[in-house]
Amino acid sequence: MHSTGKAPPCDRCLANRWHRATVPQASTARPLRPMPASRRALRRGFLGTLDLAGSSSGRVDAFLGELTASAGDALSASTQARLLQLACDLLDPLPPATVPAAREVSVLIVDLRDFSTFAADRPAEELLAVLTPFLTRMTEVVHNHGGFVDKFLGDGLLALFGAPQAADDHLARAIACAVDMQVAMVALNAAQTASRLPAIHAGIGINSGEAVVGSFGPPAHREYTAIGDTVNFAARVEAFSLRGQVLLSEHSFRAAGDLVEPGRVRELRVKGRDRPVRLFEVAAITRPTRRAVPRIESRRSPRVAVDLPLHYYPVLDTRVVAEAQQGHILNLGYDGMLTRLPVADPVPGEICFTVTPDLASNEHSELVARRLHQRPAGADCNAAFTFINTGTPGHEAVCRYVDRMLWRR
Numbered sequence: 001m002h003s004t005g006k007a008p009p010c011d012r013c014l015a016n017r018w019h020r021a022t023v024p025q026a027s028t029a030r031p032l033r034p035m036p037a038s039r040r041a042l043r044r045g046f047l048g049t050l051d052l053a054g055s056s057s058g059r060v061d062a063f064l065g066e067l068t069a070s071a072g073d074a075l076s077a078s079t080q081a082r083l084l085q086l087a088c089d090l091l092d093p094l095p096p097a098t099v100p101a102a103r104e105v106s107v108l109i110v111d112l113r114d115f116s117t118f119a120a121d122r123p124a125e126e127l128l129a130v131l132t133p134f135l136t137r138m139t140e141v142v143h144n145h146g147g148f149v150d151k152f153l154g155d156g157l158l159a160l161f162g163a164p165q166a167a168d169d170h171l172a173r174a175i176a177c178a179v180d181m182q183v184a185m186v187a188l189n190a191a192q193t194a195s196r197l198p199a200i201h202a203g204i205g206i207n208s209g210e211a212v213v214g215s216f217g218p219p220a221h222r223e224y225t226a227i228g229d230t231v232n233f234a235a236r237v238e239a240f241s242l243r244g245q246v247l248l249s250e251h252s253f254r255a256a257g258d259l260v261e262p263g264r265v266r267e268l269r270v271k272g273r274d275r276p277v278r279l280f281e282v283a284a285i286t287r288p289t290r291r292a293v294p295r296i297e298s299r300r301s302p303r304v305a306v307d308l309p310l311h312y313y314p315v316l317d318t319r320v321v322a323e324a325q326q327g328h329i330l331n332l333g334y335d336g337m338l339t340r341l342p343v344a345d346p347v348p349g350e351i352c353f354t355v356t357p358d359l360a361s362n363e364h365s366e367l368v369a370r371r372l373h374q375r376p377a378g379a380d381c382n383a384a385f386t387f388i389n390t391g392t393p394g395h396e397a398v399c400r401y402v403d404r405m406l407w408r409r
Contacts (some may be wrong), residue, residue, distance in 0.1 A: 078144045098164065098224060100214030105163045105226060106174035106252070107211070107234035108147070110138055110181055110204045111156030113243045116305070118198065119155075130197055131155060137184050138202075145177035150225050156202070158234075160226055163213040171208045171255055178204045178246040179285050182293050185244065201296055205238025207231075207249040237279055239406045240266065244296025246282040253280040260285060263293075264300075268403045301334030304405040308332070310339055314348035315368065334399050336369065336386040343381045347374050351385065354394075367394035 112134065119127055138157055139149055146167060147159040159177070162170030181204060189199040209230035215222045233249060241247045253260060263281030284292040308329040314321045327341040341347055350370050369385035376382075387395055 078146060098214040100212050100216060102210050102212050103163060103166075104170070104209065105211050105213060105230065106161040106170045106206060106208040107226065107231050108142075108159045108161065108174045108178055108204065108206050109153070109156065109234050109238040110159075110178070110202050111153065111238055113201050113203055115155040115200075118200075126197070129195070130192070130200060133188060133191065134200060134202075137188055138181055141177055141180050141184055144180070145173045147173060147177055151223075158231075160213070163211075163226060164224060171206075171252060172259055174206050174208070175246070175248070175252075175256060175259060175282060176285055176291075178206060179282065179291050179293055182244055182246060182296075183291070185296075186294050201243035203238060203241030203243060203302075204246045205234055205236075205241050205248075206246070206252055207234035207237055208252045208255060209233075236407060240268075240279055240302050242296075242302055244294060246293055248280045248282060250278045250280065258286060261290075268407070269400065301399075301402065302406060303331040303333040303338075304402055305331050306405070310353060312351040312353040315350035315352055316348065330382065332398065332402055334402060335390070336372070336384065339383050339385060340377060340380050341374075341383050343376070343379060347371060347381060347383050350388070367392065367398065 118130075134155075135152065135157065142149055142157075142159045145161070146165065147161045148164060150158045150160050159174075161167060161174040161177070167173060181202065185200075185202055189201075192199055207230055211226040211228040211230040213224075213226040215224050216227070217223050237247050237249050248256065248260070253262065260280070260282050261284040263283035265281070266279045268277040268279070282293055284290055306329055310327040310329050311324045312327060313324055325342075327339050330338045330340055348371065350368060352366055352368050354366055366389075368388045370388055372384040372386055374381050374383040387398070389395065
């Protein structure tokens, strides 16, 4: 069994078109009211909390002044987040200039699982019907916790907490946001089902630490964003999350303290890291009230799309058939795989196959798998298998291969 080098298709191609479609446009029909002196002081205090090195444009300035004056003497964190997002994204084609600087932030990435497979043969109208409510609801939850939507990633988004608006509790906000996102997915899927649309599931990864945040790019195309290893590592964490799961980096888990009730812990050995990487599942948060993450995924591991030839031997009555048969592995996880096998051959209840050095094994090692179910697929059939002899060198090789593929995403 070896890799053919074919990469799975990327589904991050829809990008910011969803961003503009999901935020209501500002009206310019009503003139702005003069702002009293007391409101000017409040507005200066609000703008002072933002990490803005330069003056904002007149349109953003007037917009913030009007909404702040209308809101009264106090603005909630979610209202402030909405004001900032709307001002930067809608009213000024060039967001307020901010000198890039290092600061502590929390980065949250949410992404739909298996969306490439879903989108492959769906019309654009159906994709819009699925994606628009998802991105709209996720954006609302981010704003409810005082976060900032940095960018849309086709079928997901990246949000910042602690920038542009400073917040000492940025990590707690990000974790609470992630839990509420997964809770919101349950209601979202109920609406999807009622509309005869397929259920969708998201994985979420969070990492916190120092990043360089500010406005990057030339004047004609300036973008407020965060860059650095903290952001890159958040993307790695998200890649390992299962459907309905929230994962934290070890640094974020330690910093969260008793806010988080942990679930499963996964230890990874990946290239470029001297020590094992540990990822922590969030089972629940403890304050201000306990909120649990709904349990969705029955799998014990993420899956990676692959295109690997499979040379296997059927196992009949504990006896391995001597003649090898051919198939393909379509996706692979720690605990099993999805295969495509010739329909002309009876799909065996168990198979034995060899894990080769192509899967990072130092030597050839056999692995036994038991069939879970099968479905027709044209002239062939797709058959799912679970691995039986876990903990063996062959199984460890498969786990390392999956980790390596996910880490490279």
